């Protein structure tokens with residue numbers, strides 16, 4: 001399985017049988033990203049919430065015949081009305097797809113589409129693919145029930161926002177990481193805009209006792225899981 005960082009909170013997972021999963025594909029409007037959208041084909045697009053920096057390029061990247069958009073039901077109906085294939089879920093619900101099991105967890109955050117429609121609750125996503133567990137926390141502040149997620153899942157890769165202002169900053173992301181105790185922490189949602197500028201090396205130092213390693217991924221970089 002491969003994981004490619006597309007900047008901000010966007011990732012492309014390529015799993016067995018070449019199933020391609022895009023998460024929060026904010027690409028073309030990312031001031032730091034220079035990735036050609038035509039290179040990003042997806043079987044699934046997973047969305048943590050409706051904000052523009054997470055829905056991103058979903059409308060143009062999703063193939064109406066082929067791509068399934070997975071998100072909370074309020075947001076799914078927004079895409080379904082436009083003729084897209086969706087799989088609606090809700091917080092606390094899990095479903096086993098052909099690639100593995102996906103469960104939605106809470107995130108303490110808002111959610112509204114760029115054109116002002118209610119997006120339902122914001123979510124974090126736990127993926128269990130083969131024997132690998134990934135937790136993409138979405139946009140969230142620190143909340144105590146992350147301890148429950150740690151109790152229920154042995155997280156290998158923790159994609160955690162560290163940029164502050166809209167989400168946890170490094171201090172709170174460090175507490176979250178101390179609870180989740182992943183093998184690898186992957187900081188995200190920083191530097192994209194001036195207001196979320198921060199130094200991931202400070203995060204790396206802060207969490208060194210809680211993880212095997214912190215993976216500070218360069219934009220466009222791909223790693224094997």
Ligand code: NI
Nearest residue numbers: 049051109139
């Ligand atoms: Ni947001």
Ligand code: MN
Nearest residue numbers: 051053139166
């Ligand atoms: Mn965001």
